[in-house]
Amino acid sequence: MKELIQKLETTQTLSFDEWIALINGRTEALSEFLFERARFVSTQHYGHDIFVRGLIEFTNYCRNDCYYCGIRRSNANVRRYRLTKEEILSCCRTGYELGFRTFVLQGGEDAWYTDEKMADIISSIKAIYPDCAITLSIGEKSVVSYELFYKYGADRYLLRHETCNALHYASLHPAPLSAANRQQCLRELRRIGYQVGSGFMVGSPGQTAAHLAEDMLFLKELNPHMVGIGPFIPHHDTPFAQELPGTLELTLFMLGLLRLMLPTTLLPSTTALGTIAPDGRELGILAGANVVMPNLSPVANRKDYSLYDNKICTGDEAAECRKCLEKRMERIGYRIVTARGDSLVGSPK
Numbered sequence: 001m002k003e004l005i006q007k008l009e010t011t012q013t014l015s016f017d018e019w020i021a022l023i024n025g026r027t028e029a030l031s032e033f034l035f036e037r038a039r040f041v042s043t044q045h046y047g048h049d050i051f052v053r054g055l056i057e058f059t060n061y062c063r064n065d066c067y068y069c070g071i072r073r074s075n076a077n078v079r080r081y082r083l084t085k086e087e088i089l090s091c092c093r094t095g096y097e098l099g100f101r102t103f104v105l106q107g108g109e110d111a112w113y114t115d116e117k118m119a120d121i122i123s124s125i126k127a128i129y130p131d132c133a134i135t136l137s138i139g140e141k142s143v144v145s146y147e148l149f150y151k152y153g154a155d156r157y158l159l160r161h162e163t164c165n166a167l168h169y170a171s172l173h174p175a176p177l178s179a180a181n182r183q184q185c186l187r188e189l190r191r192i193g194y195q196v197g198s199g200f201m202v203g204s205p206g207q208t209a210a211h212l213a214e215d216m217l218f219l220k221e222l223n224p225h226m227v228g229i230g231p232f233i234p235h236h237d238t239p240f241a242q243e244l245p246g247t248l249e250l251t252l253f254m255l256g257l258l259r260l261m262l263p264t265t266l267l268p269s270t271t272a273l274g275t276i277a278p279d280g281r282e283l284g285i286l287a288g289a290n291v292v293m294p295n296l297s298p299v300a301n302r303k304d305y306s307l308y309d310n311k312i313c314t315g316d317e318a319a320e321c322r323k324c325l326e327k328r329m330e331r332i333g334y335r336i337v338t339a340r341g342d343s344l345v346g347s348p349k
């Protein structure tokens with residue numbers, strides 16, 4: 001197994017069968033070896049710098065009904081909210097003062113924010129903060145919309161592919177969502193010129209090592225600027241309430257593998273990772289991640305953006321996620337930097 005990790009580090013790729021063998025053959029000792037190599041590769045490219053992105057969860061209305069997600073359309077127990085442009089700009093102001101140079105606008109697929117409204121929000125942020133990058137994470141849209149947002153100043157787009165396998169995808173997402181359309185959106189975003197982020201949940205219901213192997217091969221081919229992964233965590237008001245969560249151990253292992261496969265990609269140590277273990281985000285960095293995304297949403301709305309149960313950073317004490325993360329990173333020998341934090345992955349071929 002150690003040889004497979006060495007092969008992965010040298011060639012940055014493995015076959016379908018090799019991925020499965022490695023994922024199924026993992027042990028504690030193998031993980032330690034992997035993390036050591038992943039840290040080496042990560043620090044070669046990014047040193048001990050950790051990039052930060054200010055996450056603004058601006059709407060929890062969503063037209064979709066994904067079986068795993070707490071803000072799915074059918075969940076009548078969610079108190080729905082939308083932030084106004086002024087509220088979003090106020091989050092950006094706070095964030096800029098705290099040293100954020102990337103703002104991530106994340107939300108459900110909410111038609112209330114028409115293309116015109118989004119374009120206005122994007123261009124207003126860009127006008128005030130020309131030195132900042134804007135990342136959108138608002139789901140599947142038409143190519144025309146993606147092009148419009150890009151024209152108005154959006155730089156990056158996060159859209160996790162969730163799972164590459166079409167059948168597995170269909171077991172997590174009711175129609176009309178499909179794996180094919182998801183992947184098509186990612187290719188279009190890349191073609192338009194966005195820096196794109198994809199990714200998946202670890203331990204989603206029905207996921208096998210073969211699915212994860214497919215995810216790795218898909219990501220190798222897509223070569224995204226960023227890959228966001230985190231454990232699946234059940235939400236009590238969803239059809240998956242009784243399912244088991246993904247494990248810390250497998251999530252960290254997948255992070256290490258991703259770092260060796262895509263040495264320069266940006267890898268966030270996610271909030272979900274910090275939710276399943278108190279030091280999850282620190283362990284993510286020590287497994288090869290190099291990005292953290294503190295919450296910048298108004299504290300009053302945070303509890304209502306619950307994609308899964310027990311999400312951290314939703315209480316009053318979490319008004320200062322930026323400082324909290326700074327201390328956490330310092331404790332393990334890393335430092336948060338004030339920079340746009342662009343990916344070293346090249347633009348589209």
Ligand code: 5AD
Nearest residue numbers: 068069160231232233235272307308
């Ligand atoms: N557990 C973990 N991650 C989740 N996401 C949505 N619901 C859950 C959950 N229950 C992830 C999805 C989505 C991202 C914004 O959050 O992968 O792309």
Ligand code: FES
Nearest residue numbers: 313318321324325
């Ligand atoms: Fe939000 Fe620690 S990062 S409270």
